[in-house]
Amino acid sequence: MFLITDKQNLTPTVSLLKIKAPDVTRHAKPGQFVMLRVEENGERIPLTIAEANQTDGTISVIFQVVGATTKKLSLLKKDDYLLDFAGPMGKPAKLDGLKKVCVIGGGVGCAIAYPIAKALFDKNTIVHTIIGFRTKDLVFLENEFKQISEKSFLVTDDGSYQNQGRVTDILKDLLEKKETYDEVYAIGPLPMMKYVSELTKKYQIKTIVSMNPVMVDGTGMCGGCRVSVGNEMKFACVDGPEFDGHLVNFDEAIMRNKMYESFESKKYQEVCNTLKEESK
Amino acid sequence: MINLSKEKNVMPVLDPQLRIQTFDEVALGYTLEQAQDEAKRCLDCKHKPCVNGCPVGIDIPRFIQKVIEGDIEEAYQIISESSLLPSVCGRVCPQETQCEALCVRVNKGESVAIGNLERFVADYHYEHQKIESTKIIPNQIKIAVIGSGPAGLSAANDLSKMGYSVDIFEALHTPGGVLTYGIPAFRLPKDIVQREVDMLKSQGVQIHTNVIIGQTIYIDELFENGYKAVFLGTGAGLPKFLGIPGEMLNGVYSANEFLTRINLMKAYEKISETPIQLAKRVAVIGGGNVALDAARAAKRLGAETVYIIYRRSMKELPARLEEVHHAIEEGIIFKMQMNAKEIIGNEFGFVGKIRCVDMILGEPDESGRARPIEDINSNHIIEVDSVIMAIGTTPNPLIIQSNPDLNATRQGCIITLGDSGETSKEMVYAGGDVVTGSATVILAMGAGKKAAMAIDQKIRSL
Numbered sequence: 001m002f003l004i005t006d007k008q009n010l011t012p013t014v015s016l017l018k019i020k021a022p023d024v025t026r027h028a029k030p031g032q033f034v035m036l037r038v039e040e041n042g043e044r045i046p047l048t049i050a051e052a053n054q055t056d057g058t059i060s061v062i063f064q065v066v067g068a069t070t071k072k073l074s075l076l077k078k079d080d081y082l083l084d085f086a087g088p089m090g091k092p093a094k095l096d097g098l099k100k101v102c103v104i105g106g107g108v109g110c111a112i113a114y115p116i117a118k119a120l121f122d123k124n125t126i127v128h129t130i131i132g133f134r135t136k137d138l139v140f141l142e143n144e145f146k147q148i149s150e151k152s153f154l155v156t157d158d159g160s161y162q163n164q165g166r167v168t169d170i171l172k173d174l175l176e177k178k179e180t181y182d183e184v185y186a187i188g189p190l191p192m193m194k195y196v197s198e199l200t201k202k203y204q205i206k207t208i209v210s211m212n213p214v215m216v217d218g219t220g221m222c223g224g225c226r227v228s229v230g231n232e233m234k235f236a237c238v239d240g241p242e243f244d245g246h247l248v249n250f251d252e253a254i255m256r257n258k259m260y261e262s263f264e265s266k267k268y269q270e271v272c273n274t275l276k277e278e279s280k
Numbered sequence: 281m282i283n284l285s286k287e288k289n290v291m292p293v294l295d296p297q298l299r300i301q302t303f304d305e306v307a308l309g310y311t312l313e314q315a316q317d318e319a320k321r322c323l324d325c326k327h328k329p330c331v332n333g334c335p336v337g338i339d340i341p342r343f344i345q346k347v348i349e350g351d352i353e354e355a356y357q358i359i360s361e362s363s364l365l366p367s368v369c370g371r372v373c374p375q376e377t378q379c380e381a382l383c384v385r386v387n388k389g390e391s392v393a394i395g396n397l398e399r400f401v402a403d404y405h406y407e408h409q410k411i412e413s414t415k416i417i418p419n420q421i422k423i424a425v426i427g428s429g430p431a432g433l434s435a436a437n438d439l440s441k442m443g444y445s446v447d448i449f450e451a452l453h454t455p456g457g458v459l460t461y462g463i464p465a466f467r468l469p470k471d472i473v474q475r476e477v478d479m480l481k482s483q484g485v486q487i488h489t490n491v492i493i494g495q496t497i498y499i500d501e502l503f504e505n506g507y508k509a510v511f512l513g514t515g516a517g518l519p520k521f522l523g524i525p526g527e528m529l530n531g532v533y534s535a536n537e538f539l540t541r542i543n544l545m546k547a548y549e550k551i552s553e554t555p556i557q558l559a560k561r562v563a564v565i566g567g568g569n570v571a572l573d574a575a576r577a578a579k580r581l582g583a584e585t586v587y588i589i590y591r592r593s594m595k596e597l598p599a600r601l602e603e604v605h606h607a608i609e610e611g612i613i614f615k616m617q618m619n620a621k622e623i624i625g626n627e628f629g630f631v632g633k634i635r636c637v638d639m640i641l642g643e644p645d646e647s648g649r650a651r652p653i654e655d656i657n658s659n660h661i662i663e664v665d666s667v668i669m670a671i672g673t674t675p676n677p678l679i680i681q682s683n684p685d686l687n688a689t690r691q692g693c694i695i696t697l698g699d700s701g702e703t704s705k706e707m708v709y710a711g712g713d714v715v716t717g718s719a720t721v722i723l724a725m726g727a728g729k730k731a732a733m734a735i736d737q738k739i740r741s742l
Contacts, residue, residue, distance in 0.1 A: 023496050043545065043553040044413035044453075068553055084453040086490035163516060216545070216554075219451050219492055220676050222537035228528055233521060238678065252528050255629035259530040263555035 002036075002085040005058055007078050009029035010140035013065045014108055016050065022057030024087045030119040031093030031242055034059060035218040037084035038072050045069050046215045046237070048112040049088060051194050059087070062111030062140075068267035075275075089218045090241050093208070095119050100126040102174070102181045104167050104196055105145075106188020107133060112210055113187040114141050117159065121148035128172045129153070130183070132188070168195045175203050183208060186245060190254045197245030207245035211236045213256060227253055284318035286389025289612045291391075291396050296609040300579050303465045303548060306606055307371070315400040319347040322392045325384055330394060333382040335726040338362040340379060340394055347397060354531050356405040359398060364725060365430065367406065367472050369401025371567075373461060373722050374600045416483065419443040421739060424507040426493045426679075429457020430721045431513030431712025433480060434728030435735075439511075440483045442736050447507075448480075449491040454544060457515055459721070461544040462536070462570065464577050466487075467603070470543075472481055494682030499708060509707045509735045512694065513728060516673045516713035522565065526623025527669075531631035533558055535574045535670035536568070559666035561585045564635050565620050566670030567597040571637060572604065574668045575612045587613045587662065589620055591639050591652040615662075617641065619654060623667055631667055636660045675714045693717050701731030702738075 005016035024034060033048045051060040065074050076082070093116055101120050105113030110131050121127050129149040134157045134276050146152045152161040153170045163170065171184070184207045186196040193209040198208040213225040213236050220238035227236050230247035234240060292308040293299075299306050310318065313673055322344040330340045338359055346355035359366045375381075375395035383391035421444050425436045428450040440446045454460050456473045481487065491497060493514070502510055519534035521527050538556070541547040545554035562578040564571045574584045588607070590597060590598035593616050597604055608614070617639040626632035638658035641650035675692040687695040687704040694703055694710040702710040711727030 023491065027495065041546070041549075041551045041553060043555075058633060075481075084490055086451065086453070086492060086496065088495055089492065198693075215539055216540055219495075219517075220678065221519070222540055223519050223521065223534045224537045226521075226528065233523075233527070249528075256528065256530060256627070259557070260555040266556075267553060 001081040001083065004076055004078055004082065005056070007076065010062065011138045014062060014111070014138070014140055015065075016060055016062045017073070017076070018053075018058045018060050018154075019082060019085055020057060021059050021085050021087075024050040024059050024085065025054055025057050028052035028059065028088040028096065029092035030058050030115045032090050032149035033218070033241060034085060034087030035089060035215065036061075036082055036086070038069060038076070039083050039103065042072070042083065043069055044084070044216060044218070046089070046212075046218055048210070048241075050111050050115055059085075062108065064108035066097045067264045068271045071268065071271050071275075076155045086218070089211060090237060091239070093119070093242055095123060095125070098123075098182045100128075100181050102128040102130065102179075102184060103185045104169060104171065104187070104192075105129070105131040106158050106186075106192040107138065109188030109192075109210075110141050110145070113185065114144055116185055116187070118147065118148055125279055126150050128174070128179075130155070130167045132156070132167040132192070133161075134158065166195070167192060167247065172199055175199070175205075181205050184245075190250055190257065193245060193248075194250035194254075197248070197250070201246050208242050209245040209248060211243060211248065211253065213253060214259060227256075281320065282323065283317060283457050285321060288321075288390045288393040289314050289318040291393070293606070296606075296611075299466065300610050303577075303580055305469050306466050306651040309403055310396055310400045312350075312404070315347055315397055316350065318393050319344045319397060321385060322348075323384060324513060329382040329384060330379045332391075333377065333379040334362075335720075335722045336362045336729060338379075338398070343401065344392070344397060345392075347401065352401055352404045353409060354403045356409075359401060362436045363722075364729075365476050365721070366398050367402035368430070368459060368468060368476065369722050369725070370395050370397075370402055371468050371472075372600075372720075374720065376601050416441060417443050418445060418484075420445060421738070422447065422507045423509050423511065423735065424449060424502045425511045425513060426499075427457060427485060427513040427515055427712075427714075428449075428455035428477075429513055429515050429724060430459065431515070431714075431724040431728040432457070432511065433476065434725040435513060435711065435732045436481055436485050436728075437483070438729055438732035439735065440480070440485045442732070447496060448485060448487045449493060449497070450489045452544065453489050453493040453555060455487050455489065457513075461540045462573070464539065464543055466576065466580070466643045467573065488726070492678070494678040496721075499683055499705070503707070508739055509709065511701070511728070511731055511735065512679065512681055512703070512708065512710040512714055513712045514676060514714045515723070515724075516675045516693075516718045518674045518676050518692075519669065520672050521669055522671060522676065524622055526625060526631070527659045529623055529625045529631050530629050531559060532623060533557075533666065533668045534614065535564070535570045536666050536673065538574050538668050539570070539577065542581075548581055550578075556581065557666055559583055559664070561661060562666045562668065563587045563589055563620070563663040563664045564668045564670055565589050566672070567592070567599060568670060568672075569599045569603060571668075571670035572599045572607050572612075574670050576603075576607055576610060577656075578668070579610055579612065579668070583666075586611075586615065587615050587664070589615045589616065589618050589634075589636060591619050591699070592641060592650060593617055596649050617652065619661065620667070624661075631665055632663065634662050634664050634667055636662065673718050675715075675717070679714070691717060699730050699736035701727060702734060707738070
């Protein structure tokens with residue numbers, strides 16, 4: 001059992017959990033993830049490590065409520081326990097030897113983009129950040145990004161806060177104005193990562209994306225998380241989750257993430273209905 | 281007096297029509313009378329050929345004589361001298377190619393049903409005997425066992441009985457390895473695996489789940505933390521794919537994923553939050569036990585048509601004979617001498633069809649089995665909603681990647697010095713599928729046992 005030492009609601013649907021797991025913190029590096037299970041009969045879900053605190057032996061994860069498991073996770077409070085928590089999994093991000101990088105985060109992907117941007121900043125890399133949200137209510141980590149960025153941009157789809165538009169609008173603008181980067185990091189929904197990769201390909205800027213396929217074990221034994229990268233089959237949990245965005249087959253990944261859509265919406269509805277019953 | 285029947289006492293089984301609606305165990309086991317009657321078919325040979333066929337060398341005639349005498353507990357103790365998991369091995373060993381293949385009664389009829397008797401003895405013991413912890417004199421020497429499959433459990437059992445303080449590290453949230461995530465409950469009920477694990481715990485073995493070696497903790501750290509030796513029983517868990525077009529379509533599973541969702545995550549139970557596709561028509565590629573397990577599990581999830589697609593003929597199927605019979609009874613359709621060439625998707629990105637070619641059997645290859653050759657002029661389109669790849673597994677590369685000083689083959693199997701399990705890394709031993717590639721439960725147990733002995737000798741010599 002793994003103790004939750006802190007819980008913060010960052011937006012109406014995004015929460016942060018701090019979990020006591022000294023064994024996981026010891027080797028955890030930016031870009032890696034954990035697999036967790038809330039309770040018996042629960043499924044295993046992957047969540048990227050937002051922070052590994054060596055001093056108090058905790059791992060922070062930031063997640064958005066998108067279905068049954070994340071809904072249940074969001075109901076947990078400080079001093080509650082998670083049944084299973086394993087990691088760190090996946091390969092760490094390769095952040096050495098970079099002079100100037102643009103880090104792009106979309107929605108809850110900002111939670112994964114931030115530790116990357118912070119680690120780059122700590123290595124004296126010049127960091128530009130572009131973060132995007134659907135609407136004002138969903139904005140989080142704004143100040144954190146600002147503090148480590150030489151230039152920082154925030155966009156909302158509906159223009160309710162800061163610039164109206166998409167992260168790619170800002171990136172396109174920067175690149176047209178002859179801004180150059182050693183690398184672009186894009187982390188967020190698959191279509192966002194796809195459009196960023198298509199844009200940077202024209203400018204021949206190496207682009208790293210963090211894939212988020214369906215996972216079961218997270219240790220390489222099932223291949224449920226397979227993605228096509230440069231026409232090769234890769235397992236995101238052991239070969240990734242970061243890949244060269246110019247080589248990833250995004251359309252296929254988007255299709256594969258829809259595999260259990262109807263089951264997932266049904267389970268989510270069940271959880272919501274149970275909660276309603278209980279609150280009556 | 282000897283029972284002269286040429287045939288084995290038939291093991292009672294659940295009716296095929298009923299059992300395909302549940303994951304309940306198919307074979308129900310002998311009663312005491314059936315077991316004693318079967319035991320009397322044993323000729324109690326002086327030269328005991330059957331024992332040579334058992335990878336861990338159980339004294340088969342001696343335990344069978346105890347069954348005849350009705351001293352089942354003594355029979356259990358005799359088996360336990362050599363084997364840790366008799367209720368598992370009695371169920372899942374391919375006895376027809378091991379102990380039972382060498383039984384002299386095969387010359388005129390069927391062999392003695394050694395596997396069924398082993399299973400009977402183990403089940404009877406657990407029903408009538410409370411778990412008692414064996415008296416162990418601890419020696420305060422710490423040993424780490426990586427992986428809680430049959431190899432790891434067996435090594436841990438022997439080492440703890442020798443007095444070592446054993447910690448098992450397991451990556452998943454439940455111990456048992458393939459016994460837990462791979463073999464379905466209709467062949468191996470999960471409470472049987474649980475009680476074997478409980479027995480180890482009662483012996484003082486500690487099991488740490490959610491620990492991934494090479495990620496959560498490294499082998500070198502284990503030595504820094506005071507462990508004197510490490511046994512690697514990490515298995516061969518990395519699934520192979522065919523490399524044909526369409527393998528990324530929704531509805532294509534590795535057998536490992538399909539079976540993990542079912543066995544470990546209980547996706548067939550309504551209460552489980554882990555999803556699984558409920559396909560109407562399923563094609564399973566491969567002919568081993570894993571392929572049959574996947575096919576029979578698919579049937580139980582409600583599939584109407586389930587095909588086994590295999591390159592060779594029924595005669596060469598590597599799966600256990602008993603399971604092949606069970607699968608046929610359950611309506612699994614065997615499409616033999618066929619090979620999948622392409623999976624074709626529908627407009628929603630899901631599997632729609634599979635294209636296969638016929639295979640002609642040529643001259644025997646290195647494995648001694650007929651080499652299948654593609655008939656390029658043939659073409660079969662089979663309509664399916666799901667394809668499950670059960671064409672084998674290789675060891676997970678994590679261990680080798682995090683330990684460059686471990687010598688391994690090109691396939692990723694760890695190289696050991698003979699039978700001892702000694703690897704190229706000092707005080708690190710390995711055994712089971714991680715050394716041999718995917719094999720059987722009993723071979724993995726045997727390897728764990730031998731490594732435990734080698735570790736003990738090495739530590740004593742230091």
